[in-house]
Amino acid sequence: MSEKKIKNIFIDGPLQPGFIADSIAKHGAKTNIGGHSIFMGQVRRDEIDGKLVSAIEYTAFEEMALEKMHEIREAIFAKYPLSCMHIHHSLGTIKAGEICLFVFTSSAHRKPAIDACTEIVERLKAELPIWGKEIFEDSTYQWKENK
Amino acid sequence: MEIEIITFGEIAGFLKAQQLTVNDIEDTDGLKAYLEQSFPTLANMKYKLAVNKSLIQDNTQLKRNDSVAIMPPFSGG
Numbered sequence: 222m223s224e225k226k227i228k229n230i231f232i233d234g235p236l237q238p239g240f241i242a243d244s245i246a247k248h249g250a251k252t253n254i255g256g257h258s259i260f261m262g263q264v265r266r267d268e269i270d271g272k273l274v275s276a277i278e279y280t281a282f283e284e285m286a287l288e289k290m291h292e293i294r295e296a297i298f299a300k301y302p303l304s305c306m307h308i309h310h311s312l313g314t315i316k317a318g319e320i321c322l323f324v325f326t327s328s329a330h331r332k333p334a335i336d337a338c339t340e341i342v343e344r345l346k347a348e349l350p351i352w353g354k355e356i357f358e359d360s361t362y363q364w365k366e367n368k
Numbered sequence: 369m370e371i372e373i374i375t376f377g378e379i380a381g382f383l384k385a386q387q388l389t390v391n392d393i394e395d396t397d398g399l400k401a402y403l404e405q406s407f408p409t410l411a412n413m414k415y416k417l418a419v420n421k422s423l424i425q426d427n428t429q430l431k432r433n434d435s436v437a438i439m440p441p442f443s444g445g
Contacts, residue, residue, distance in 0.1 A: 262445050279444070282376055282437055285421040286444075310444060322445050342445065350418070350437070351444025352377035364378045365443040 262322030
């Protein structure tokens with residue numbers, strides 16, 4: 222593992238469209254980039270046994286998640302020729318329709334950015350100790366499980 | 369010996385984080401058997417353990433002051 226600082230990916234509350242727009246705008250100065258790939262996760266108003274999901278409440282084992290994310294970040298940088306990689310995940314209550322995950326990769330040409338983005342999302346969902354509690358409109362809940 | 373138990377998600381609802389004094393438990397298999405007996409709900413669930421923030425796959429020796437996380441299936445993203 223390299224000496225690079227472990228970055229915090231967690232943000233309290235939903236990821237705002239303005240935050241995402243600013244993140245895109247910041248890359249205008251990096252003129253070696255030719256392709257960006259973005260994935261955004263949005264809370265879905267699922268219907269389960271006749272009840273609608275109104276929000277997901279996210280919690281995490283933050284220290285372990287950040288160490289694991291650091292390891293994934295390093296592996297992805299080693300595997301793909303990327304210029305940039307940005308990952309943000311919400312904690313707390315995120316309402317249906319709000320953004321809870323933002324993964325943003327950039328490279329000189331499109332392919333590495335697209336493939337790295339996909340791989341980060343898959344690994345993050347499988348390997349990071351984060352839990353989502355689906356809250357229904359009547360305040361009952363169930364624990365989400367990733368497919 | 370004393371170990372620290374930390375719990376998350378659904379498991380935190382019935383098994384609180386705590387300092388646990390165990391005298392006849394030496395490894396994670398022993399700890400799992402003890403916890404599943406004390407908390408039958410756990411026995412019927414899928415869960416994983418992390419010892420000192422590292423996910424473990426196989427039975428692992430425990431030592432004094434280890435921190436053991438008991439974690440239900442992940443559901444981030």
